[in-house]
Amino acid sequence: MIIRQIFNNNVIRAENQVGHEFVVIGNGLGFKKKNGQPVDEDKIEKTFVLKSDKIPQKLIDLMGETSVEYLTLADKIVGYAKREMGDIFSDNIYISLIDHIQFAISRYRKSVGLKNSLLWQIKKFYKREFMIGMNAVELIDSQFGIQMDEHEASFIAMHFVNARQDGQGMQQTVEITEVIDDIFNIVTNQYDITLDENSFNYSRFITHLQYFVQRMVSNEQEQTASGDNFLYDQVKDKYGKAFQCTQLINHYLEDKFESAMSIDEKVYLTIHIHRVTSRNEMQDTE
Template sequence: MEIIKVFNNNVVLTENEHKQEMVVMGRGLAFQRRVGDAIDNEKVEKTFVLENQGISDKLAELLEEISEKYLLISERIITYAKSRLGASLDDYLYVALTDHLSFAISRHKQGLQLPNALTWEIKKYYKNEYHVALKALDMIEEETGIRMDDSEAASIALHLVNSQMSGDRKDEAVQVVKMVNDILSIVKYHYKMELDESSISYERFLTHLRFFAWRLIRKERTSLNNEDDFLFQQIKRQYHKAFICSEKIAAYVENTHKCAVSIDELSYLTLHIHRVTSRYEWNQNTPL
């Protein structure tokens, strides 16, 4: 096998005998190696095939920001999910889940425990995915020493559900696209900026917005009794500009789609808006 692309010192892209892209992982695998060099098979610890072209570029961009250990955890979870769900999972799950785990564990370390407002509904309607996600919590603990709560299992289950979505329910899909586009327009107008659609930050924001829109359109709502007002006030204060933007989005959703947006949803929106816009603002304010 030859190196096609170097992600970092421990992860490279190659091809198998069927000309399918394959991610190969191993400690020091790409150290002082270049494209075209042969891969040292003795250093290979993990391989997995990518069936969809183009995913490798997103993985490369993601691994510039975060450790490959999150990709390794994701690969374990996805392999297990495929064996238990008996369903086809889109390759983009490697990107989305890896990014999600990095963000979730980072939040956990900072003491930001955001409950998933739909945990009860996910347990009820997506039982198989939820059981897989509970096993994923064990894998995360084995790899990091961190035990996430059951609310995180619900979030992982949603990624598994999203990865299985096909061309069914086209009317709902159209509504999701419309809502997501409208929300993106609100963010752009509020910040008076164009978002970098090729960036991983933009991709992760889109993932969150799709989940948000699907939940609203499918009326997958939950009771508002257990919301964390203290955390909400903390986020509101710390990310005030993003919070004002999320309030505008909530007003749009309530006026256009007749759905109330909970404070938990506002908290999530605020964090994601801050994340997708902060790098742009930092670049704008940094002298050349």
């Protein structure tokens, strides 16, 4: 491997013989070295494959200061997440995850556990991220002998929710989760049913809510209609109960964000509500 960029004494960017670049960590790898010189491979402790050419300075500093065992653990967790959900996370996941893991392990060693008030919502609306969190606490137990609970798994899951949604702030992730929960409760209360969480329509409904609410919280929702008022009228007439539910959700969003849904959003949400509730209603009448 050849040195392409020296970040500090312990962290460099290197290129292998076929032109692939890596971030390489090892004690003294960059000390008194220059770009173009060969990497002292005996000193390599950890190699990362990152997505971005512009690596955040905080991540570089963190890699230079953090114990390799924490970096290795974080890399295993991110690797599992990518296998389960694809390479959809920003490199910033390493920053938040390493920070969280170090603090969490320190807390648990002092017998200080925290409760996540959004545990139920995370398990319900972000099942794959919660699965990643559960895998993470198993890896922590295996590597450090510390048994963490599902509350800690849900905290880790939230970092992956955050990294998947363009690196938004954690507070915004919390707000989005709370709004999804409120909308979910409006639907289930209006229909007085329990939705089938294993159904394909449920999965599509939750995914739609995640992206729709993210746009609403970020104030990026589409306010202009497509001009297809015919479709709007058709959906309104054909799916009357679902449309009434959409109107209740719209009133809730107006009160919370002082911003109404567009005609297109009402159409899409009404269709999703009809689909996710129709099977349950048929089962309830059987």
